[in-house]
Amino acid sequence: GKGGIGKSTTSSNLSAAFSKLGKNVLQIGCDPKHDSTFTLTGRLVPTVIDTLKEVDFHAEELRPEDFVYEGYNGVKCVEAGGPPAGTGCGGYVVGQTVKLLKQNHMLDNTDVVIFDVLGDVVCGGFAMP
Numbered sequence: 524g525k526g527g528i529g530k531s532t533t534s535s536n537l538s539a540a541f542s543k544l545g546k547n548v549l550q551i552g553c554d555p556k557h558d559s560t561f562t563l564t565g566r567l568v569p570t571v572i573d574t575l576k577e578v579d580f581h582a583e584e585l586r587p588e589d590f591v592y593e594g595y596n597g598v599k600c601v602e603a604g605g606p607p608a609g610t611g612c613g614g615y616v617v618g619q620t621v622k623l624l625k626q627n628h629m630l631d632n633t634d635v636v637i638f639d640v641l642g643d644v645v646c647g648g649f650a651m652p
Contacts, residue, residue: 534639535562542596546634549591549599549624553617554641557602563594570604571620582619587627599629605641 531552538550552559557570571590578584594600603620624630 531559531639532562534559534637538563538598538635538637539595541635541637542598547599547632548597548635548637549601549629549633550594550637550639551620551624552600552602552639553605553620554602554639555605557604559639560592560594560598560600560602563598564592564600568592568600568602570602571623572604572616575619575623582623582626585623585627587629590623591629599633 531554534550534552538548541548550560550563557567561567569590574585574590575582590601592600601620601624603616605616630636
């Protein structure tokens with residue numbers, strides 16, 4: 524894993540291609556820059572962690588439309604967010620995002636889930652090149 528080598532571009536292109544094959548696709552970006560889904564949505568969407576902060580971390584108050592955004596050809600887009608690069612572990616944010624997706628049954632009817640991991644990882648077990 525290294526920053527700037529095209530992980531998000533590749534992820535978005537795969538999401539678009541799977542959607543063109545008729546698959547129900549969910550792309551999850553995990554980066555404080557929250558730009559993984561930019562090419563699919565045309566904008567920087569709010570992150571799960573920022574959305575959770577707005578409701579004082581009461582996840583039960585959130586609905587999918589609060590954190591899932593539609594992108595190109597119906598691709599569902601989620602940006603987990605996280606701590607600034609190099610300052611902490613994104614594991615908490617990833618866990619909360621997956622928990623929220625499961626609680627809202629967002630994975631039930633999804634054919635393909637693409638998880639775009641950040642390039643600057645502090646905790647060694649989170650990702651490998």
